């Protein structure tokens with residue numbers, strides 16, 4: 640049988656290197672496309688794809704996508720503060736760009752289009768864990784763009800083209816392209832670098848969390864899956880046991896860094912997300928799938944790595960691991 644081919648966008652980001660490595664290990668031919676905004680954040684070796692395209696995915700053509708079974712679309716302006724910095728870029732890349740890419744994939748005869756959506760589309764909710772049928776309550780340009788792409792891609796689905804929407808929990812943990820602008824990584828890095836765990840709220844908001852490698856494992860799972868199982872489906876990616884309140888995360892980090900004091904700064908900032916998520920559909924579709932990490936084992940792995948590289952106050956305060964700061968330096972690569 641011919642080797643199956645997958646095209647991944649955003650492989651030089653936080654989640655992407657895990658996706659490329661796992662796809663290669665599973666025997667896929669992998670092409671990967673990234674405009675290279677964040678490679679200054681590299682702390683570990685990466686597995687190279689078979690073909691690497693360093694370019695804006697919005698410049699891909701139908702021809703570039705011919706012959707692929709699956710497109711895994713990760714590339715995006717990937718967090719809420721960046722959306723606040725420049726809403727237009729978020730909409731141009733995350734919304735218009737993603738819809739354009741899906742249309743190319745459809746024309747090129749690609750069978751599956753796996754879109755990296757986000758649980759942040761649920762935004763703010765009460766105490767009930769939300770499943771895929773919940774009403775959206777997106778709080779930011781980033782989350783609004785994810786809703787818009789899901790809605791548009793649904794209209795493209797047909798007997799030959801299966802888009803699918805992986806609504807990922809908030810990621811954390813070790814990746815070759817590290818970032819500290821995600822809640823768990825930020826609190827742990829702050830504990831090690833500053834000796835304090837600074838929570839920008841009263842610690843009560845809930846978040847569903849997942850290790851970045853487990854997100855990558857889910858993408859490979861969907862790549863392997865029969866089309867009929869996942870056709871045009873939105874699926875929350877995470878686990879029911881992995882919804883945490885921010886103060887619970889802080890307590891867990893304090894177990895690893897006992898001298899670090901927990902400080903509640905009380906600012907809510909622009910981030911008003913507060914929601915719990917139900918993941919029953921994922922496990923109904925894939926009864927054998929399990930996350931490799933719990934929050935505790937993920938923190939332990941990251942703690943060991945940050946200790947090994949002597950992660951310092953200078954690292955914490957540098958631009959290297961903060962997407963917003965790197966993006967500001969590299970805006971010229973994506974302004975059209």
Ligand SMILES: NC(=O)c1ccc[n+]([C@@H]2O[C@H](COP(=O)([O-])OP(=O)(O)OC[C@H]3O[C@@H](n4cnc5c(N)ncnc54)[C@H](O)[C@@H]3O)[C@@H](O)[C@H]2O)c1
Pocket residue numbers: 648649650651652653654655672673674675676677694695696697712713714715716717718732736755756757758806807808809810811818821962973
């Ligand atoms: N990290 C999370 O907590 C999380 C949670 C849910 C969903 N997601 C989604 O998963 C995807 C990957 O997230 P991540 O954390 O790896 O993000 P990231 O910001 O670390 O990586 C995104 C990558 O996309 C690239 N990129 C951006 N615009 C591009 C363009 N126009 N052309 C080509 N490449 C471009 C960047 O250079 C970067 O390498 C994103 O779509 C994100 O919205 C992430």
